[in-house]
Amino acid sequence: MAQGNTLWTALLVSLSLMLVEGTNPGIVGRITGKGLDYARQEGVAVLQRELARVKLPNFSGSFEALVLGNIEYRFHSLKIESFQLLSSTIAPVPSVGLKVSVTNAFAEVSGEWQWKNWMASDHGSFDVKIKGLSISVGLKLGNDSAGRLTADSSACSTHISNVQVHIDGTWSWLYNLFDSQVESALREAMEDQVCKVVSSSVSSRLEPYLQTLPVTAKIDKVSGIDYSLVGPPVATSDSLDLDLKGEFFSLAHRSAAPFPPPALPVPEDHDRMLYFGISSYLFNTAGYVYYQAGALTYDLTDNMIPKESKLRLNTSSFGSLVPQIEKLYPSMLMKLVVSPSSPPSLAVAPEGLSLAPTVDLQAFAILPNSSLAPLFLLDVSTTISATAAVESNKIVGSLKIGRLELSLKHSDVGPFSVKLMQVMVNYFAANILLPQINERLAQGFPLPLPDDLQLSNTVLQPHQNFLYFGTDVHYG
Ligand SMILES: *[C@@H]1O[C@H](CO)[C@@H](O)[C@H](O)[C@H]1NC(C)=O
Ligand SMILES: *[C@@H]1O[C@H](CO)[C@@H](O)[C@H](O)[C@H]1NC(C)=O
Ligand SMILES: *[C@@H]1O[C@H](CO)[C@@H](O)[C@H](O)[C@H]1NC(C)=O
Numbered sequence: 100m101a102q103g104n105t106l107w108t109a110l111l112v113s114l115s116l117m118l119v120e121g122t123n124p125g126i127v128g129r130i131t132g133k134g135l136d137y138a139r140q141e142g143v144a145v146l147q148r149e150l151a152r153v154k155l156p157n158f159s160g161s162f163e164a165l166v167l168g169n170i171e172y173r174f175h176s177l178k179i180e181s182f183q184l185l186s187s188t189i190a191p192v193p194s195v196g197l198k199v200s201v202t203n204a205f206a207e208v209s210g211e212w213q214w215k216n217w218m219a220s221d222h223g224s225f226d227v228k229i230k231g232l233s234i235s236v237g238l239k240l241g242n243d244s245a246g247r248l249t250a251d252s253s254a255c256s257t258h259i260s261n262v263q264v265h266i267d268g269t270w271s272w273l274y275n276l277f278d279s280q281v282e283s284a285l286r287e288a289m290e291d292q293v294c295k296v297v298s299s300s301v302s303s304r305l306e307p308y309l310q311t312l313p314v315t316a317k318i319d320k321v322s323g324i325d326y327s328l329v330g331p332p333v334a335t336s337d338s339l340d341l342d343l344k345g346e347f348f349s350l351a352h353r354s355a356a357p358f359p360p361p362a363l364p365v366p367e368d369h370d371r372m373l374y375f376g377i378s379s380y381l382f383n384t385a386g387y388v389y390y391q392a393g394a395l396t397y398d399l400t401d402n403m404i405p406k407e408s409k410l411r412l413n414t415s416s417f418g419s420l421v422p423q424i425e426k427l428y429p430s431m432l433m434k435l436v437v438s439p440s441s442p443p444s445l446a447v448a449p450e451g452l453s454l455a456p457t458v459d460l461q462a463f464a465i466l467p468n469s470s471l472a473p474l475f476l477l478d479v480s481t482t483i484s485a486t487a488a489v490e491s492n493k494i495v496g497s498l499k500i501g502r503l504e505l506s507l508k509h510s511d512v513g514p515f516s517v518k519l520m521q522v523m524v525n526y527f528a529a530n531i532l533l534p535q536i537n538e539r540l541a542q543g544f545p546l547p548l549p550d551d552l553q554l555s556n557t558v559l560q561p562h563q564n565f566l567y568f569g570t571d572v573h574y575g
């Protein structure tokens with residue numbers, strides 16, 4: 100029996116590991132207590148405006164009074180003068196989502212009354228103070244099939260502890276008789292309406308808003324980013340965690356990346372409203388997509404070189420190093436084609452971000468009829484250090500190139516020592532190629548946040564295999 104249990108446990112553990120491995124996110128997001136609290140303020144402000152617009156029904160009734168006989172009364176034209184939700188809380192609820200509680204809310208209602216019996220009638224106005232109104236509502240959070248966040252209200256309840264009716268008029272002894280009926284009718288109407296308003300605010304305001312949040316973003320002609328949820332948000336005791344796919348994909352031809360996302364720990368801090376862990380997987384899917392699309396191939400030509408430079412991309416400049424080049428192709432311009440020999444991969448570690456790409460550098464002479472004559476092919480490897488920063492809802496990057504290691508893969512101009520090329524290639528890499536790449540990286544990629552959210556207090560730190568990003572937010 101004990102052995103049977105162990106077997107089952109082992110099976111379940113390995114099964115759950117497999118499941119977890121299959122769905123490692125490329126981005127994890129955490130909305131902290133502070134972030135939820137900001138969302139609560141925004142949400143409660145909306146709810147307060149919606150509640151102030153509630154239409155309360157007319158109500159009527161009758162009762163028997165001494166001497167006066169049967170009295171019929173009617174209350175109508177009820178209007179909410181104010182609705183104040185001054186105190187509220189929000190709390191994550193495991194396996195549900197969120198619970199929002201409003202306590203001690205206050206409302207003022209005004210309206211008109213009238214009564215009649217067999218011999219007389221009267222009418223006037225009244226006002227009501229509703230005190231100690233409490234609302235409790237669950238927000239069930241999930242994801243739809245497109246990976247969008249969904250929210251549904253659940254388990255709404257309202258309670259009113261105190262209703263004070265004040266009726267103007269001369270026959271005040273009479274009004275005292277139907278005071279309690281007015282009170283309970285109003286309590287019932289109010290309790291009934293509040294949850295309806297809550298549920299319609301969630302379905303007509305919150306849900307459509309969530310539907311507008313992007314689950315993919317087009318980056319350029321080549322790629323898009325997929326931010327869709329890989330499962331429903333997970334509520335912990337003090338935060339709401341979201342696992343997002345977090346990968347680049349080819350717009351032309353979407354296919355799975357040939358490497359899995361590594362396990363991504365959920366950020367543990369809580370002094371900012373929002374935290375993201377951005378996996379090296381996200382960057383590496385970018386490298387893969389751009390490599391596959393041939394978008395990492397750069398052509399370098401002489402016209403890209405500053406006028407004042409002595410080093411030119413021409414056969415006489417290169418001929419000073421390898422005389423054979425100028426001998427075979429005198430007075431011609433040249434072209435260098437640089438392309439990585441494998442998809443670039445970004446290493447993210449606490450010490451920083453780095454790449455160790457290997458690129459092919461093919462040199463051509465441009466013949467008078469514009470066709471290209473191959474000269475030589477170099478294998479260039481280097482280490483590149485990268486920095487990342489956040490600029491207005493985008494992560495931007497910049498690269499700094501290290502020492503280049505050259506080796507000759509093939510020559511059409513006879514053997515030569517690549518050492519001679521070192522200065523020349525370094526110059527072109529640092530001054531022509533890198534600025535082009537950095538210009539592209541400066542355009543950045545968008546974080547999975549709505550456009551109308553302003554960020555402040557941002558932090559961005561590299562950790563093992565992920566970038567850790569924290570921020571406060573503000574709707575503006
Ligand atoms: C409530 O009473 C007012 C005034 O008598 C009337 O105009 C209105 O139509 C009534 N509303 C409903 C829903 O019966
Ligand atoms: C939530 O997302 C997951 C992963 O994409 C998907 O399998 C699941 O069907 C989605 N849930 C719903 C209700 O569509
Ligand atoms: C080639 O570069 C040299 C400088 O290295 C320059 O003097 C010469 O005019 C250039 N030739 C062509 C064809 O551009």
Ligand SMILES: *[C@@H]1O[C@H](CO)[C@@H](O)[C@H](O)[C@H]1NC(C)=O
Nearest residue numbers: 465466467468469470471472
């Ligand atoms: C260009 O000129 C070279 C050498 O003069 C020749 O081999 C090549 O066929 C020409 N190409 C075209 C497209 O005319």
